[in-house]
Amino acid sequence: HQSLPAGYICRPLQVDDFNRGVLDVLSVLTQVGGTTKQDFEARFNEMLAIKNTYFIVVFVNKNDRVIAVGSVIMEKKFIRSCGTIGHIEDIAVAKSEQGKSIGKKLIDVLTHIGEQQGAYKVILDCSDSNVKFYERCGYKLECNMMAIRF
Amino acid sequence: HQSLPAGYICRPLQVDDFNRGVLDVLSVLTQVGGTTKQDFEARFNEMLAIKNTYFIVVFVNKNDRVIAVGSVIMEKKFIRSCGTIGHIEDIAVAKSEQGKSIGKKLIDVLTHIGEQQGAYKVILDCSDSNVKFYERCGYKLECNMMAIRF
Ligand SMILES: CC(=O)N[C@@H]1[C@@H](O)[C@H](O)[C@@H](COP(=O)(O)O)O[C@@H]1O
Numbered sequence: 001h002q003s004l005p006a007g008y009i010c011r012p013l014q015v016d017d018f019n020r021g022v023l024d025v026l027s028v029l030t031q032v033g034g035t036t037k038q039d040f041e042a043r044f045n046e047m048l049a050i051k052n053t054y055f056i057v058v059f060v061n062k063n064d065r066v067i068a069v070g071s072v073i074m075e076k077k078f079i080r081s082c083g084t085i086g087h088i089e090d091i092a093v094a095k096s097e098q099g100k101s102i103g104k105k106l107i108d109v110l111t112h113i114g115e116q117q118g119a120y121k122v123i124l125d126c127s128d129s130n131v132k133f134y135e136r137c138g139y140k141l142e143c144n145m146m147a148i149r150f
Numbered sequence: 151h152q153s154l155p156a157g158y159i160c161r162p163l164q165v166d167d168f169n170r171g172v173l174d175v176l177s178v179l180t181q182v183g184g185t186t187k188q189d190f191e192a193r194f195n196e197m198l199a200i201k202n203t204y205f206i207v208v209f210v211n212k213n214d215r216v217i218a219v220g221s222v223i224m225e226k227k228f229i230r231s232c233g234t235i236g237h238i239e240d241i242a243v244a245k246s247e248q249g250k251s252i253g254k255k256l257i258d259v260l261t262h263i264g265e266q267q268g269a270y271k272v273i274l275d276c277s278d279s280n281v282k283f284y285e286r287c288g289y290k291l292e293c294n295m296m297a298i299r300f
């Protein structure tokens with residue numbers, strides 16, 4: 001069980017993380033687009049207004065730059081005695097910080113948040129190349145993810 | 151393009167659909183548990199309070215019984231210019247009503263709602279045996295769904 005590099009911290013996303021490069025980190029995962037500081041703040045506040053739903057965690061290095069980010073989003077259901085599930089989404093670790101077990105720590109934290117929030121399961125979607133990584137985090141392959149894009 | 155059987159309607163879930171057997175329909179999909187009318191109403195109202203997020207659709211037959219149900223849940227993101235996605239969840243069609251294209255109509259309606267709500271994609275999880283059905287609804291296999299259960 002490896003600890004974080006000295007000076008690194010793990011904490012909830014803050015509205016001023018726009019200035020710490022959180023969108024640059026997300027660009028490792030997919031298209032980020034031309035989000036301005038205003039857009040970012042508006043979206044941050046929309047998520048915050050929906051209580052106990054969007055849990056976004058960042059890792060910050062000793063130079064106060066975001067180097068990893070990930071979310072767990074809670075979904076309320078009628079099935080399973082009005083159960084709740086967690087969706088892990090938008091996991092990204094800066095290229096220069098890979099190989100330091102930061103991804104594993106991020107998934108452990110988000111999984112723990114999902115469990116603490118009462119989820120009966122936490123789920124995520126990933127490519128074949130990431131299956132082994134998520135297995136090391138305690139996840140099991142369950143089924144297929146299908147999509148329609150507009 | 152087949153139409154619904156005569157007298158069947160498609161509409162948003164109502165709080166009194168507890169009395170029309172919506173939980174019996176969901177029991178085709180998975181464990182429903184011992185949800186009381188009070189529990190159901192409380193959960194319905196929690197979902198409603200989170201505006202523009204939980205879109206739950208039912209099909210009701212000519213005897214005013216729920217015979218199919220499904221949800222699309224909107225998730226706000228930072229990626230893709232602060233984009234939104236739809237999650238199709240908890241699709242169930244009563245066993246006695248299968249083979250009437252009701253499942254296809256349900257997915258078409260939920261996909262349309264997701265698109266109208268501004269999603270850049272709508273996604274869902276399914277077993278191998280349902281891949282062909284969702285392909286007929288316009289979905290494509292994208293990747294794996296993994297889960298951890300508590
Ligand atoms: C576990 C994980 O991080 N999965 C992500 C998903 O959360 C993210 O939303 C998507 C973005 O891809 P897209 O821009 O093509 O929708 O990629 C991956 O599937």
Ligand SMILES: CC(=O)N[C@@H]1[C@@H](O)[C@H](O)[C@@H](COP(=O)(O)O)O[C@@H]1O
Nearest residue numbers: 080180181238239240241274275276
């Ligand atoms: C497209 C569709 O309807 N997929 C459902 C999912 O929405 C539902 O929540 C789950 C329940 O199974 P569980 O009770 O084992 O979580 O089954 C299927 O994966």
